[in-house]
Amino acid sequence: MGRRDELALAATDYVLEHGLIGLSLRPLADALGTSDRMLLYHFGSKDDLIATILRTSNDRSISRIRALPASPGIGQAVIDLWQAMTSSSIVACSRLYVEVSALGLFGSEPYAAVVRDLNSQWMAALGAHLVASGADPSSAGRVASLVDATIMGLFLDMPLDSRKGQRRTVEDLARAAEAIAQSGSA
């Protein structure tokens, strides 16, 4: 593993903790034991660095979802997805994803473009797990849209809501997903 890959991993960890919005090369370099000069040498530009970081974080999060074994039923699939997304190893990745989505809200490049890519990967993984857990492929898209929106909204309010309240909402969401799947297959 070359120096560049080491720096990419360390920079990703730093951004997962501190967020993208106030990111500045010099404090990042200090935390990594290097200099802004070196970050630009290895990654070319700040934007390219960020692209690498987002790809790294997203790969980590998506591969976690893909590794989920099929759940016994759509409702349980929703609960298992939530537990995976909030597991300590990737909850920061999910939070970063929400931050980037918000950055894309006002069309600020280069984020708006990369958001599309990350979103399509996430929706595909989400849909795949629902289908593997027994969802009818014809209704999986509808379920996925609802589950996606609700989970993202829960992450957005994460600093405000209690874990119990979120758990309760996820269980309600799971029942709603079951209901949609049943009405869709009827």
Added chain:
Amino acid sequence: MGRRDELALAATDYVLEHGLIGLSLRPLADALGTSDRMLLYHFGSKDDLIATILRTSNDRSISRIRALPASPGIGQAVIDLWQAMTSSSIVACSRLYVEVSALGLFGSEPYAAVVRDLNSQWMAALGAHLVASGADPSSAGRVASLVDATIMGLFLDMPLDSRKGQRRTVEDLARAAEAIAQSGSA
């Protein structure tokens, strides 16, 4: 209406269009036909300006929700809420709210503090409309949590999803809200 109030309204419109994240006093002042010097004179500091802007936007959005007549049933209440939030007059307020929530995700002050305030007002208005539309007060909180999360998630993905897809998700959400309200009152 004094000069300060004029500037506050115009600055709010500007931020509703451009977002908070890259906000800089000089471009804002140029768009408003004044100078950064004047903005600081009238508002004291950039943070105080932002606080005023957020209060203005939030008041606009909350008063729109409060003005909603009671809906015939919880499901319709959810649909009416969505239509109000996405109406052309305040859809930008909702978007700004989502952006500020994302800013609070990583605890960056002074946003993390103000997010709590905005969120409690929004949740109160949301719960009030559900109760006025027939929700059992004992289960209105649960419904409100689900509706809040899903609607915020839909706003987060607004640049990505089609309007029809969002409409479909809102209808599924409305049915889920009905189901929760019925199971809660049983």
Added chain:
DNA sequence: ACACTAATGTAGCACTCGCTACACTCAGGG
């Protein structure tokens, strides 16, 4: 006419930003 205050324009300070020019070290190959 005079004083006082709100409002404004000009100029600039101290700072941070992403990024770059330039010189340097140090390993490996001819």
Added chain:
DNA sequence: CCCTGAGTGTAGCGAGTGCTACATTAGTGT
């Protein structure tokens, strides 16, 4: 032994940041 090229440190550029000092204007009350 010298050359090459990857990696690194120092220093700084030009632009932009929030914010301030100072002088000026315009309007009002006495």
